[in-house]
Amino acid sequence: MGGSKEKQETPQNEIPRISSGTSYLDQILAGGWLCGGIYIVAGPPGAGKTMLGNQFCFSAADRGEAALYVTLLTETHSRMMLHLRSLAFFRSEYVGTRIYYLSGSVTLKDSGLSGLMELLTRTVREKRIKALVLDGFTLLHTYAKSPLELREFLQGLSVLCELTGCTTLLLSTEVNKAMDVEYAMVDGILALSAELLGLKAIRGLEVIKFRGSNNIPGKHTFLIDERGVNVYPRWEAVFRATPKAVPDSSVRLRLGIPSVDAMCQGGLITHSSTLLLGSPGAGKTILGLSFLAEGAARGERGLYFGFAESAETLIRKMKSVGLDLAPHVERGLLRLEVRAPVETLPDAMVQELMEHVSRHEYKRLFIDGLEPFSKESIDPERTPRFMSALLNALRAHHLTTLVTEQLHTLFGPDLRSPIQGAEATFDNVILLRLVELDGRLRRLLSILKMRDSDNDPFLREFVISDHGLQVRELHKSPKRRPRKSRGRG
C-alpha cells in the first residue's frame, strides 16, 4: 500500500500511464494520468496548481522525457524558478535541456487561440514533448471568440496529444461547471481547494472526472512542503481489505506488568488492538512502554509512535519508574519515533506510520496519542471508518497495537471518549483514571472490553513508584491465574 511505485505490466488493451510526479496522487488516479490525455487542474490562486504542474514536468524529465511549461498570464518564469529552486524535485540542469518554459501570452494576444495552437504544435513536435502544462487556461475563455473556438482549440490539442503521446495539464483558476465546453472535452478534472478548520487551512483535492479509469473518488487532503505537493488519499478509501491475520486468543503478548497481565488472562491477544483510555498523568505511557519493553526483552521489535515528549525525555522518565529502555533502543529492538502534534493531517500521519511499519518487522506498536490521527480532520464523522481501516492495516502487518486516548476529565465519573466512535473500533479498551477517594487522588485501572477473553471485571487501584506500575485490589475479587499461553511465557 502507500506510495510504492511498483512497475506494472500494461495489458495490451490498456492505455499506458504517466506519473503525476506525486506517488499518492498516482495511487488516487489508479496509476497516474493516462498517456496522451488532457486534464484540467482547477483551483484558486495559491492552491498548488503551478507546483503540481512543475512536479509533473520534472517527473517526466527524471525519466528522460521532454516537458513543456507554457505560461499565459501568471508569474514570470524567473519568479517561478525562484520559488521552485528550494524544492526537492527541482533539478536546475533540466531547465532548458529537458524542460522548456515558454510564455504564450504575446502569441495569444497577437494571434489568438489558433496562434497558440500553432506554437504548441510546433514545440511539441520539435522537442518531442511528452508532458505539457498550460498555465493560465482560464484566459482562453477571454480570447476565444465563441464557445466553438474553444471547442476547436481543445479538439486540436486532443489530436496533437493523441498523435504525439503528449499528456497535458491545463491549469485553471475556475472549477468547471458541468455545462462548460471543456468539461465534456477533457479526459479528467481535478479540483484543488483550501478550507478553514478553525484557524487551520486544510488543502483538499477532488477527482471530479477521470475518463477511462478507476480512481479513488471523494476528497483527499494534501500538503505543500519542501517536497512539493504531497497528496494523501483518504486512508479508509485506500485500505478496505479485511486482514488475513486475525487475533489468535491462544497466543498472548504480555504487557510486562504481572498484575495487569493477570487481569487480561495472560496478556493481549496477538494481532489485537487495545485502546488505553485515561486522564492526563494516569499512567498510559508507562503501560504502553512496558508493553514494548517486555517485547524487546523477548527479542520482539517494537515501535513507539508518539507526539508529546522527545525520545531522550521518555528514556529518562521511564528510568525513574524502573523501566530501562536504553538497552532495548541500543540493541535496535525498540524504536522511539516522536512527531510534533501541530497541524497534523491524519491521512499524512497514517501514511508515514505505514511506511515506517512496512520498512521494519515490528511485532508490537504503541501509538501514544490518538488525537493527531483523528482530530484536525475535515469530517469528524470519518473517525470510526478511518480508525477501522488503520487498525486493519496494522493487523495486516501482524502487529499487536496499543493506542492511548486522553480523557479531558482530570478526575471524576465522566467517561465520555473525546473522539466519538473511536473506542468501538478497538478489540480491547483499558481505562486508567484518577478518582478522589478518602481525601486523596487514587489511580484506578479497569478493563472495559477485551474481545474473546474472560477478563477481570473489577476496578483496581494501582500505584506508580520507582518500581514501576503496580496494581492493588480496591474491591475484593477472586484471585486469577494467568491462563497458560502458547510459546509466549
Next chain:
Amino acid sequence: MSRILIVEDEEILAAALEDILEDEGHHVRMARNGLESLELIARERPELVLLDLMLPLMDGLTVLKTLRRESPAPAVVVVTSCERAVLGDVPIQGFLRKPFSLDALLRAVKAALLPRRTPSTSR
C-alpha cells in the same frame, strides 16, 4: 548610446527591460521569438542582443549559433533561467541567470558594450 535588441518571450519582463535600457539612453527593439530576432538583427544591426534561451519557434541557443557564423556579430548577453552549462563552449559576452538585479543587468550591458578583444566564456 547603443542599439540593443531584447529577445524575450515573457512580455512583462521584456517591457521592464525595455524601460530600464531606454532610461539609460539606449535605443531598444524587441523580438518575441528566435526567428523574429534573426530578422531584426539582420535589419537593425544591434550592437548588443539580450537573449533568452527558451523561446518559441527557434530557441536561443540556435539563434546564438547562427549569430556566431555572422560577421560582424553583435555582442550577446544571455538572460535565462537555464544553467550556464547549456551553452557549452559557445562564446558570449555576458550571462545573467534569472532572476537578476537591476545592477547586475546594467553591469552586464556595460561590460558587453566595451570594445571587444576576445570573446568571454566566463560567468
